[in-house]
Amino acid sequence: MYKDLVEDLDGYSVEPDTFLDVPFVPTDEHVIRAMLQLGKVGPRDILYDLGSGEGGILIEAARQFGTQGVGIEIDPLRIADAMEFAADARVEHLIDFVEDNLFEADISEATVVTMYLLESVNIQLRPKLLKELRPGTRIISHAFHMGEWQPDEKLELSHITIFKWVVPAKIEGVWEWEGLDDRLYYVELQQKYQEVSGNAWVDNEPATLNRASLSGNWLELEIQAPNQAPVVFTLIVDDDDWEVVQHD
Numbered sequence: 001m002y003k004d005l006v007e008d009l010d011g012y013s014v015e016p017d018t019f020l021d022v023p024f025v026p027t028d029e030h031v032i033r034a035m036l037q038l039g040k041v042g043p044r045d046i047l048y049d050l051g052s053g054e055g056g057i058l059i060e061a062a063r064q065f066g067t068q069g070v071g072i073e074i075d076p077l078r079i080a081d082a083m084e085f086a087a088d089a090r091v092e093h094l095i096d097f098v099e100d101n102l103f104e105a106d107i108s109e110a111t112v113v114t115m116y117l118l119e120s121v122n123i124q125l126r127p128k129l130l131k132e133l134r135p136g137t138r139i140i141s142h143a144f145h146m147g148e149w150q151p152d153e154k155l156e157l158s159h160i161t162i163f164k165w166v167v168p169a170k171i172e173g174v175w176e177w178e179g180l181d182d183r184l185y186y187v188e189l190q191q192k193y194q195e196v197s198g199n200a201w202v203d204n205e206p207a208t209l210n211r212a213s214l215s216g217n218w219l220e221l222e223i224q225a226p227n228q229a230p231v232v233f234t235l236i237v238d239d240d241d242w243e244v245v246q247h248d
């Protein structure tokens with residue numbers, strides 16, 4: 001239904017000089033609750049809703065968890081309504097509604113981002129999300145996918161799917177460290193979003209990379225040297241710094 005509406009309103013604008021990439025359609029309350037749950041939104045998060053409309057998602061998060069929110073919305077009339085609804089819910093001190101274009105706003109402080117846009121808009125936004133958001137930031141999209149970037153999780157409700165992505169750290173390249181067994185571990189990794197593949201060596205001998213999984217800045221690697229038991233490491237990658245933890 002929403003898709004039909006959007007197709008009918010392609011290029012829809014409220015005022016002659018306000019171009020909307022997506023028309024206003026509010027997210028239902030039960031979908032909002034499911035989105036907040038999937039995003040594990042809590043009191044320490046900073047939640048950004050891109051195209052925040054009447055502010056329903058941010059107001060519910062502030063009411064339920066005391067979450068701080070920022071709404072990016074291009075239509076000033078929606079912002080006025082959202083501010084009024086936030087005041088009615090007595091959470092206006094927790095939420096900023098910013099009149100801005102979601103393609104231009106600074107979103108770097110978000111720990112969770114919610115969106116109810118369109119797949120084409122999500123795909124256009126994808127490079128900005130990957131560039132500006134810190135690794136580990138959760139992105140929750142009501143109904144719309146993000147093209148070739150596969151979701152980390154999804155939740156099927158009766159008529160709608162909610163998607164979740166975790167912004168991956170950049171881990172492509174060469175990593176080398178010494179294990180607790182005094183052996184030298186060396187991996188060469190390739191990365192496509194959160195999907196990681198590559199090759200491993202132990203003490204300069206080819207080994208097998210049984211598993212490589214990335215969630216935010218946590219990279220788990222299972223490496224097996226010939227005729228040896230597999231060893232599992234977690235590399236925690238933080239900007240230019242990283243540490244390695246070996247599992248028993």
Ligand SMILES: C[S@@+](CC[C@H](N)C(=O)[O-])C[C@H]1O[C@@H](n2cnc3c(N)ncnc32)[C@H](O)[C@@H]1O
Pocket residue numbers: 019020021022023024025026027049050051052053054055056057072073074075078100101102103115116117142
């Ligand atoms: C489908 S509504 C979603 C509203 C709210 N996020 C929710 O889920 O209830 C999309 C919103 O995006 C806003 N919007 C469209 N294009 C935008 C743009 N380029 N920058 C910021 N907001 C935009 C619209 O005005 C509308 O309020």
